[in-house]
Amino acid sequence: MGYVAVKGGIEAIENACSLFAWERSKGSSEPLDVAQIREQLYLAVDRVMGEGSLYAPDLAALALKQAAGDSFEASFMLRAYRATQPRLGYSLPVNTEEMRIVRRISSAFKDIPGGQVLGATSDYTLRLLDFELLKDDAARREAFREKVFSNLSAEAEIPDTFPKVIDILRREGLLADSLPSGIAGEPFDITRQSLTFPAPRSAALQSLARGETGGLLTLAYSSMRGYGNIHPTLGELRVGYVPLRVAHPVTGEPYIAGEVKVTEAEVLARFEGTDGIPRFSLGYGLCFGQNELKAISMAVLDRCTRTAKPTCPAEDQEYVLYHTDGIEAMGFCNHWKLPHYVDFLSDLDRLRKAQKIARQEECNANE
Amino acid sequence: MQSDDPTAAVIGMDDAELNDLLTLLGTEEFQITRPPRSGLTMMTVTDSLGIDFHLGEVLTTEAEVVLGGERGYGLIVGEEPRKALVRAAADALLRAGRPIELCRQVRERLGLARQRQVAKFAEDAALTASTRVNFDLMPGG
Numbered sequence: 001m002g003y004v005a006v007k008g009g010i011e012a013i014e015n016a017c018s019l020f021a022w023e024r025s026k027g028s029s030e031p032l033d034v035a036q037i038r039e040q041l042y043l044a045v046d047r048v049m050g051e052g053s054l055y056a057p058d059l060a061a062l063a064l065k066q067a068a069g070d071s072f073e074a075s076f077m078l079r080a081y082r083a084t085q086p087r088l089g090y091s092l093p094v095n096t097e098e099m100r101i102v103r104r105i106s107s108a109f110k111d112i113p114g115g116q117v118l119g120a121t122s123d124y125t126l127r128l129l130d131f132e133l134l135k136d137d138a139a140r141r142e143a144f145r146e147k148v149f150s151n152l153s154a155e156a157e158i159p160d161t162f163p164k165v166i167d168i169l170r171r172e173g174l175l176a177d178s179l180p181s182g183i184a185g186e187p188f189d190i191t192r193q194s195l196t197f198p199a200p201r202s203a204a205l206q207s208l209a210r211g212e213t214g215g216l217l218t219l220a221y222s223s224m225r226g227y228g229n230i231h232p233t234l235g236e237l238r239v240g241y242v243p244l245r246v247a248h249p250v251t252g253e254p255y256i257a258g259e260v261k262v263t264e265a266e267v268l269a270r271f272e273g274t275d276g277i278p279r280f281s282l283g284y285g286l287c288f289g290q291n292e293l294k295a296i297s298m299a300v301l302d303r304c305t306r307t308a309k310p311t312c313p314a315e316d317q318e319y320v321l322y323h324t325d326g327i328e329a330m331g332f333c334n335h336w337k338l339p340h341y342v343d344f345l346s347d348l349d350r351l352r353k354a355q356k357i358a359r360q361e362e363c364n365a366n367e
Numbered sequence: 368m369q370s371d372d373p374t375a376a377v378i379g380m381d382d383a384e385l386n387d388l389l390t391l392l393g394t395e396e397f398q399i400t401r402p403p404r405s406g407l408t409m410m411t412v413t414d415s416l417g418i419d420f421h422l423g424e425v426l427t428t429e430a431e432v433v434l435g436g437e438r439g440y441g442l443i444v445g446e447e448p449r450k451a452l453v454r455a456a457a458d459a460l461l462r463a464g465r466p467i468e469l470c471r472q473v474r475e476r477l478g479l480a481r482q483r484q485v486a487k488f489a490e491d492a493a494l495t496a497s498t499r500v501n502f503d504l505m506p507g508g
Contacts, residue, residue: 049423050423053423053424054407054423054424054425054426055410055423055424055425055426055444056425056426056445056446057445058445058446059426059446082407082424085405085406085407085426086404086406086407087406087407087408087409087424088406088407088408088427088429088442089408089409090408090409090411090421091408091409091410091411091425092411093411093412093413093419094410094411094412094413095412095413096412096413096415100488101495102491102495103495103498110502111502115499115500116499116500117495117496117498117499117500118498118499118500119495119498120498148494149494151497152493152494152497153496153497157492157493157496158492158495158496158499164415166415177416177417187411187418187419187420187421188420188421189409189421190421191409191421191424201414201416201418201420202418202419202420202421203420205414205418205420206420206421206422206423209420209422209423210423242412243370244408244410244425244427244444246408246442248440249431249438249440250438250439250440250462251462253372255372255440255442256370256372256375256378257378257408257425257427257442257443257444258378258425258427258443258444258445259378259444260410260425260444262422266415282415282416284414284415284416286412286414286422287422288422288423
C-alpha cells in the first residue's frame with residue numbers, strides 16, 4: 001500500500017463549524033444573554049476565569065455561550081484571548097488579609113476571630129431538585145428578595161477584614177513557617193518562562209492557580225484517600241474580594257484599579273521539623289472566583305508536593321504540575337481526533353509483518 | 368475596598384454618574400496622551416508563607432491625559448474605556464487643583480458615588496453577616 005497523505009475537507013470543516021453554531025441556536029428558546037450567564041451561572045464563569053487564567057467575567061460568559069457550556073473550550077478561548085492583549089504591567093503584591101469577605105469558615109477551630117461566616121453556599125442543601133425554579137419569574141424573584149432582606153438583623157455586623165486563623169497557631173509556635181532558603185525574591189512568571197523542575201514555589205502556585213478543577217481534585221483526592229501521607233485539616237477557607245493595586249505611574253503611590261473575587265484555602269498537616277520538634281505545616285490554595293473545590297485541592301497539592309520524599313503521584317511536583325493544566329490536557333487529548341492516517345498505516349504494516357513472521361515460525365515449529 | 372484616592376469612586380460608578388462626571392470634565396481642554404486601551408495586568412499576591420506569586424491576569428483598561436502640564440492616569444478593572452478616560456481626567460484635574468470650582472464639583476460627584484458604593488457594600492455585608500454561625504454547646508460536652 002502506498003503513502004496516504006491527504007488534503008482537502010475545507011468545505012466540510014467550514015460547514016461543521018457553522019453546524020456547531022446552528023446546533024446551539026436552532027431551538028425555540030430565547031437566545032441567552034451574556035449578562036444572564038454572568039449573573040445566573042456565575043460559578044461556571046468563575047471556573048472558566050480560573051482555568052483560563054484571565055479575570056474577565058463578561059468574556060468568560062461570552063466564551064461559555066460560544067462553547068455551548070463546555071468549560072474546557074471556554075477556558076481555552078480565554079487563554080487564546082489573553083495572547084492577543086498587551087501586558088500593561090504587574091500589580092503590587094496584595095495580602096489576602098485585606099479581603100472583603102463574603103464567606104469564611106474554619107474546620108480547625110469552632111471559635112475564630114470574626115466568627116464562622118457561611119455566606120452564599122450550596123453546602124447545606126439536600127441536592128434535591130427544586131421544581132419551583134421551573135416557574136422563575138419577576139414576581140417570584142421579588143418575593144424571594146423580600147424574604148432574604150427581612151431576615152436581616154440590625155445588630156449583625158461583620159468587620160471589614162478578618163484576622164487569619166493560622167495566626168493563632170503561628171503565635172503559639174505550632175506552625176512551621178520556614179521554607180528552604182533561596183526561594184524568595186522576584187516571582188517566576190510561567191507565561192514568560194518555561195517551567196523547570198524542581199519548580200520554584202511561585203511557579204508552582206501560579207501553575208496550580210490556573211489548573212483544571214477536576215484534575216486538581218482527582219490528584220488531591222488520591223492523597224486524601226491514602227495515596228500519600230498527608231492528613232489535612234482545613235484551617236481556613238475564605239471567599240471574597242481583594243483589590244487590584246498598581247503603582248501610580250506619576251505619583252508612585254499605590255493605586256486601586258478595582259476588585260477581584262478569589263477563593264483561598266489553607267490546610268494544615270502534621271510535619272516533623274528539621275529541629276525534631278513536630279509542628280503543623282501549611283498548604284496554600286488561591287484561585288480566581290468562587291471555586292472552593294479547586295482552592296482546597298490546590299492547598300492539599302501544594303502541601304503534598306513539598307513532601308521531602310515523594311511516594312505517590314500527588315506528591316511528585318512534576319507529575320502534578322504537568323497533568324493539571326486543563327488546556328494542555330484537552331489539547332493533547334483532542335489531537336487524537338486529527339488524522340493519524342500515516343502513523344496508523346505504519347503501525348498496520350508492522351503488525352502485518354509481525355503476524356506473518358509469527359505464523360511462519362509456528363509453521364516451522366510444526367514441521 | 369479602602370482607598371485615599373478620590374478617583375477610585377469611578378470604579379463602581381453607574382452610567383448616570385459617569386455621564387454626569389463626563390459632562391463636567393468636558394468643559395476643560397484635556398489632551399489625551401494615551402487613548403483608552405484594554406490589556407492585561409498580572410495580579411501578584413502574597414501567600415500565607417510570605418512568598419509572592421502571580422495568580423493570573425486581569426483584564427483592565429488604561430488611559431492617560433494631560434491637563435495644564437499635569438499628567439492624569441486612569442486604570443480600571445474590565446473593558447471600561449469611558450471609565451478609564453474619566454478617571455484619568457479627574458486624576459489630572461484634582462492634582463492640578465484648578466479650576467477650583469470644577470475641582471470642588473468633581474470631588475462632590477466622586478464623594479456622592481463613593482457614598483452610594485459604601486452603602487451597597489454595607490448592604491452586602493449585612494447579608495453576609497446574617498450567615499454568621501452562633502454555636503450552641505451540647506449538654507454534657
